[in-house]
Amino acid sequence: MAMYMKFVQSLCILLAMMIAVTVGLLNGHFAMWFAQAAIMNSTSSRIRRIGGNGELSDIGEDELIEQQMMQWVEYMGTRNHSASQVANKVFMPFSFLVVDTNGGNGHFTSIQQAVDSLEVLSARRVIILINPGTYREKLKIPWNKPYITLQGTGATSLCVIEWDDTADKVASDGQRLGTFNTATVTIDAPYFVARNLTFKNTASPPTSGSRNKQASAVRVSGDASTFVGCQFLGSQDTLYDHKGRHFFQDCYIEGSVDFIFGDGLSLYRNSHLHAVSANYEALTAQSRSSPLEQSGFSFVNCKVTGSGLLYLGRAWGTFSRVVYAYTYMDNIIVPEGWNDWGDSNRERTVYYAEYKCYGPGANPQGRVAWSHQLSDQEAQPFLGLNFVDGYEWIGL
Known part of the structure; x- marks a missing residue:
């Protein structure tokens, strides 16, 4: 009987702790x-x-x-929209590891080996220095390895991580990979940082009418992730901005179909978005599906160039949200600007907007009536780090 009462008491304590944590995470x-x-x-x-x-x-x-x-x-604009609890600024490196694909000047010959060597659930930042070379590996940063920095030691174009999975490939369990599992690099851990690296999916571009050829270079699902001076190279679905708060600074992102997509709350600043399309395609496919979701993409001081004809975004999610501000747009942007994904009902629920954009593709006269040209006041919440609570966790 005493053992039973202790078990019930322990169960009650555990339940109380779970309730407390849940209430804290909901954060008002x-x-x-x-x-x-x-x-x-x-x-x-x-x-x-x-x-x-x-x-x-x-x-x-x-x-x-x-x-x-x-x-x-x-x-x-209130900064009360954190996707998770207030992040801790942990930027001072605790240790360094070196990766060299040739094995001459490093602790490891693959990046995955270096990641696997780290302790789990550490609160200390580890910087993995990556020497120039092409690292052909499918890299995964698991959820229990936070505070990792991957730092290319040479020019961005010299430090390349590449793989070639597509959605129609069959995994070892006999199932197709699907888009979610195609990424060359998968980041599930929070507080991840990447600098001066090229992430590449080398799969061939999809031909007209082909299906299940999605091929991501990166899937980022970890909260509070930062990318500085990085390249993302692929074709269909290059950058899977899956979920969480993310910041992209001085990056180059290349693709054809929906090459920035997902449900992240992300700020892209001073970045180059380059289309390699042959037909009508879309740059973004933001997947917000509920008015309760705190997600959306904001592009500030960016540049859109390339080939083909390009929509600024299409409504993958019913409540999709994308904003472009101070962004140069080449003549590849279709006059309408935005696409409802074949569902006119979404025209009432998406939030697509532009603010002081310029270039031959930025003429507001031809835009769809359900998009927005923002005033100074309306644009303000989308322009700075507050959009992603960046002052809590971005340390550049």
Whole structure:
């Protein structure tokens, strides 16, 4: 009986701890979620709105969606939208490892060997210095190895990590890889940093009408990840910006179909986006599927060039969100600018916007009516590190 009572007592303590952690992680968002759920509670095109004093009134669905969009713009400026708890700035390196593919001047000959050698759940940053060379390996940074920096020691173009998986390849278990598992480099750990590296998927570009040829160079699923001076090379689905807060500075991203895609909350700054398309394709496919998700892509001081005809984005998710600011756009951008993915209903729920962009592809006159040209005030939340809570965790 005593043992049983101890077991029940331990179970209660564990349950209390789980509840406490859950409440902490929610970080005050219950109120916002509950309010939005109440607003969305409707069985017709007329929706019951809760006023500031608790009164109820009718509101049209279109008006509600527009209000929610503008509330989100204001909300993004409050810095209360962390995708996770406040990050800790841990930038001082604790140790260094060196990787050399030729084996002459390093501790390891592959990057994966160096990652595998690290202790799990460490809170100390380790910098892995990568000597120039082509590292043909499928690299994975697991969730339990945070605070890793991969640092190329030469020019970005000289430090290359490459592989050639596509979505239609069959894995050892007999199942197709699917897009999720095609990445040359997969980052599941938080607080990851990469500098001066080229990430490449060497699979051949898909031919017209081909299917299941998605081939990612990188999938980043870890929160608070930073990429500086890196190249991402591929064709279809080059950069899988899967989830979490991410920051890309001075990067070059090349591809053809949806070559930046996913559900991340990400800021791309001073980066070059280059299309290698032959037909009508899209640069981004942001997959936000719910008004409760805190995700979206912001491109600031970037450059869009290349070949083919390119949409700035298409609505993979019903509530997809993408903003371009101070960005040069070459004449490859189609006049409409944006694509609803064949679902006109998404035109009422996506948030696609531009602010002070320039170049032959940036003419606002031909843009679809459901996109936005932002005012100074509306654009402000998307322009700086606050968009990704960057002052909490980005250390450059």
